[in-house]
Amino acid sequence: MSKTLKAPIPEGPLAEKWNNYKAKARLVSPNNRKQLEVIVVGTGLAGASAAASLAEMGYNVKSFCFQDSPRRAHSVAAQGGVNAAKNYKNDGDSVYRMFYDTLKGGDFRSREANTYRLAECSASLIDQAVAQGVPFGREYGGYLRNRSFGGVQVSRTFYARGQTGQQLLLGSYQALLRQQHTGKVKLYARHEMLDVVIIDGRARGIIARNLDTGEIERHGAHTVVLATGGFGKIYYLSTLAMGCNASAIWRAHKKGAYMANPSWTQIHPTSLPQSGEHQSKLTLMSESLRNDGRIWVPKDKNETRAPGEIPEDDRDYYLERKYPSFGNLAPRDISSRAAKEQIDLGKGVGPLKNAVYLDFSRAINEYGKDVIAERYGNLFTMYKKITGIDAYKEPMKISPAAHFSMGGLWVDYELMTTVPGLFAIGEANFSDHGANRLGANSLLQACVDGYFILPYTLQNYLADQIKIPKIEVDHPAFEESEKLVKDQMQSFLSCKGKKTAEEFHKELGKELYDKCGLLRTKNGLEKAIENIRNLREEYKTNLLVPGSAEEVNSELEKAGRVADYMELAELMCVDALHREESCGAHFRAEFQTEDGEARRDDENFCYSAAWEWTGNASQPILNREPLVFDTVKPTVRSYK
Amino acid sequence: MKITLKIWRQRDCQSKGEFKEYHLDKVSKDMSFLEMLDTLNIKLIKQGDLPVEFDHDCREGICGQCGVMINGIAHGPLKNTTTCQLHMRSFNDGDTIYVEPFKASAFPIVRDLKVNRSALDHIITSGGYVSVDTGQAPEANSIPVTFEQAEAAFDAAACIGCGACVASCKNSSAALFTSAKISHLAQLPQGDKETSTRVVSMVNQMEEEGFGHCTNTEACEVECPEGISVLNIARMNYEYNRSRLMKK
Structure with a gap:
């Protein structure tokens, strides 16, 4: 039965809601906090900041990550920056402006109150990070420096060279380890969560596998927080780390947590193109490059000249042509789609004709090579390392790549999923970005969720849990979960087929990218669903996993992740198929305006789709959370 | 090929x-x-x-x-x-x-090629941070940090913790790794308050983890993928000695 979901939003005008919530939220006294245990899965910006903040308050925290150190979580790879409404530039920024930019950037498909709260808490994050010693870029006088990012007309992005994610993550990693030092955090690196344990309807623990020994462990707690990031790696070729996966949230989904808008994936416009079949990932080049780089393709699809020999008249600067007011800084979904359009017309460049040019020659002429090197030197070096090409001399070749999951576990205003006691923060949830995320908002969301929101909302939940004794792991629910996990691993190992998990993943990813990527059609999605079902069947009988479960076995780890992708992929297609409109990153060819822009349908689709697991991957139930706009009136999103 | x-x-x-x-x-x-x-x-x-x-x-x-x-x-x-x-x-x-x-x-x-580098985490756990709780931070621009200070701190903070310095050192010393963190924080006004306690804890922890001593071969800097400078080790030694002297 399809339900209408409600996320209780605090009373009052938009700007007062979060304060009203905090004023009324229940508290746990410091003495009682030490009786309570919290599990946080994931140590990226969301997980580390949440675990550190909760431990500082006095809770006992167990922190898990599959990497060999919490510092390696994929937040580390974010390059460009983090947004905050500090208005240090005096250029018209404000909390409201930032809220509106984010809401509009997401094509009016996110919850007003959540998005406002994100903007509202943004300034505190910069304060916190600076206090931790994050070396943000500075002006010569010693004050913080800002730059501009796609989809906005103010400068509100703070950055630490091209390594903002790394520096912010080190800040929260150090805060986490400081709490390990006090004994309030127990750290479990090289541990992968394989199931959530539910007792009497509440999340009470997890099953984790020690990746060094293969041992299956049970961990109990009063509440479980998932901060396990996004699942763009489902496309196989993506900008994500090799280990990024959907398994934690997907297994939570199968235990009752709804998945919201799973098909909304941001395809980033400036990644390096695929160069061959062996390729395992696509490297991102920061969006900041579009501040000075101009994007173009040859007008003639049979062009054979080297880029430098093609005269201006024979080039099509298509972003500048189509979106004169934002030009090369049009938002990511629009830029990616425009690139695909050119590539599909046969105008792509490079040996596989799968890229477009990102050209710095004008900027180099105008400002000199030194200035460009100062701004983007590390990116030019990286480009040369990977491609062997000197981008000061010839344009970069770039191409769209799967990047960020706007979709994820459905959460209410308190960031709690539909399973009581199970929270999801950061990219693992769906909440703040609507159908398209603005650049430099993801580091922000991860940090704000962990440092400033969860510590209040989790406490509100824990207030009536103080009488619950320590969760014992001999409960039958743990036994059952453990058996499920072990049986699944055994089935992978005993299959002894002919194809590795990686090979299946590549096939799945290609199917999904072709039919549920930048451009979606009814026919394509229906075909994809059929093909994914077949592939999933084949996975059951033809998978080859070497070794055993009782040892280090990265192939076994992959097998579990790919099995989850096989189910999630179908849900993504179902979600994309049901949404008969175009919004943000979700572009259905059937629903576009005369000039090829997304045509939203607010009358029929102004809701978040929250899918419920039924035990059959092909029969999910659609629940709807209507999006109510009290303050803002959704308009046609234009960047022209 | x-x-x-x-x-x-x-x-x-x-x-x-x-x-x-x-x-x-x-x-x-x-x-x-x-x-x-x-x-x-x-x-x-x-x-x-x-x-x-x-x-x-x-x-x-x-x-x-x-x-x-x-x-x-x-x-x-x-x-x-x-x-x-x-x-x-x-x-x-x-x-x-x-x-x-x-x-x-x-x-x-x-x-095979996988090693356990948790010892590096333990060094950070012993003191590689600024002791600030969430919520305590003052307004960001109230702590001006000059451009040069921020850049110098960044150069040290860029360490990715891969352990190449340890693997390249004939003594298996983690001095470059440890000193990079000490140096990052010591060069910022937010971090320098704790420098003297931090440096002693981290250096002691480094020894406890079984890393060797630095004998200034500078192989670590040569192989460091981030080009972290051995001058950080000099700063660590300076701060360590200063801290010990101040105690006496």
Whole structure:
């Protein structure tokens, strides 16, 4: 039965809601906090900041990550920056402006109150990070420096060279380890969560596998927080780390947590193109490059000249042509789609004709090579390392790549999923970005969720849990979960087929990218669903996993992740198929305006789709959370 | 390209390891070094052998999880490049490549090329942070940090924690890693309040983890993918001595 979901939003005008919530939220006294245990899965910006903040308050925290150190979580790879409404530039920024930019950037498909709260808490994050010693870029006088990012007309992005994610993550990693030092955090690196344990309807623990020994462990707690990031790696070729996966949230989904808008994936416009079949990932080049780089393709699809020999008249600067007011800084979904359009017309460049040019020659002429090197030197070096090409001399070749999951576990205003006691923060949830995320908002969301929101909302939940004794792991629910996990691993190992998990993943990813990527059609999605079902069947009988479960076995780890992708992929297609409109990153060819822009349908689709697991991957139930706009009136999103 | 690989295989830290030889025929110059290992692994799995276990994650040179000795050099022949960013165009057709894990007694071998580098985390745990709780921070611009200070702190903070410095050092010292964190925080007004206690805790922890002493060979700086400077070690020693003297 399809339900209408409600996320209780605090009373009052938009700007007062979060304060009203905090004023009324229940508290746990410091003495009682030490009786309570919290599990946080994931140590990226969301997980580390949440675990550190909760431990500082006095809770006992167990922190898990599959990497060999919490510092390696994929937040580390974010390059460009983090947004905050500090208005240090005096250029018209404000909390409201930032809220509106984010809401509009997401094509009016996110919850007003959540998005406002994100903007509202943004300034505190910069304060916190600076206090931790994050070396943000500075002006010569010693004050913080800002730059501009796609989809906005103010400068509100703070950055630490091209390594903002790394520096912010080190800040929260150090805060986490400081709490390990006090004994309030127990750290479990090289541990992968394989199931959530539910007792009497509440999340009470997890099953984790020690990746060094293969041992299956049970961990109990009063509440479980998932901060396990996004699942763009489902496309196989993506900008994500090799280990990024959907398994934690997907297994939570199968235990009752709804998945919201799973098909909304941001395809980033400036990644390096695929160069061959062996390729395992696509490297991102920061969006900041579009501040000075101009994007173009040859007008003639049979062009054979080297880029430098093609005269201006024979080039099509298509972003500048189509979106004169934002030009090369049009938002990511629009830029990616425009690139695909050119590539599909046969105008792509490079040996596989799968890229477009990102050209710095004008900027180099105008400002000199030194200035460009100062701004983007590390990116030019990286480009040369990977491609062997000197981008000061010839344009970069770039191409769209799967990047960020706007979709994820459905959460209410308190960031709690539909399973009581199970929270999801950061990219693992769906909440703040609507159908398209603005650049430099993801580091922000991860940090704000962990440092400033969860510590209040989790406490509100824990207030009536103080009488619950320590969760014992001999409960039958743990036994059952453990058996499920072990049986699944055994089935992978005993299959002894002919194809590795990686090979299946590549096939799945290609199917999904072709039919549920930048451009979606009814026919394509229906075909994809059929093909994914077949592939999933084949996975059951033809998978080859070497070794055993009782040892280090990265192939076994992959097998579990790919099995989850096989189910999630179908849900993504179902979600994309049901949404008969175009919004943000979700572009259905059937629903576009005369000039090829997304045509939203607010009358029929102004809701978040929250899918419920039924035990059959092909029969999910659609629940709807209507999006109510009290303050803002959704308009046609234009960047022209 | 045809490549011969001699790869260190070891079941766990208790077992004896050895080099095993493998041959790959169709290596493309555009492959990354790790993609070449992926190719080998698929081949091994299909033959019914166990694949070579190696650590990796982001594959864009920032997470610090990858790292092997390639022909005796941490992260291979290219300067300022992690293993994941090294491409096969740096090798020639017919080359034989020796691949070993980062070896150090503080880095027990997990399997094959995978080692446990938690000892580096323990050094940070002992004091590699600013003691500020969430919520305590003052307005960000109330702590001006000059451009030069911020840049110098960043140069030290850029360490990715891969452990190449330890693997390259004949004493298996973690001095470059430890000093980079001390230096990052000591150069900022937010962090310098705790410098004297921090430096003593971290240096003591480094010894406790079984890392060797620094004898200034500077091999660490040469092999560091981030180009972290040995001047950080000098600063660490200065701060350490100062802290000990102040106590007396």
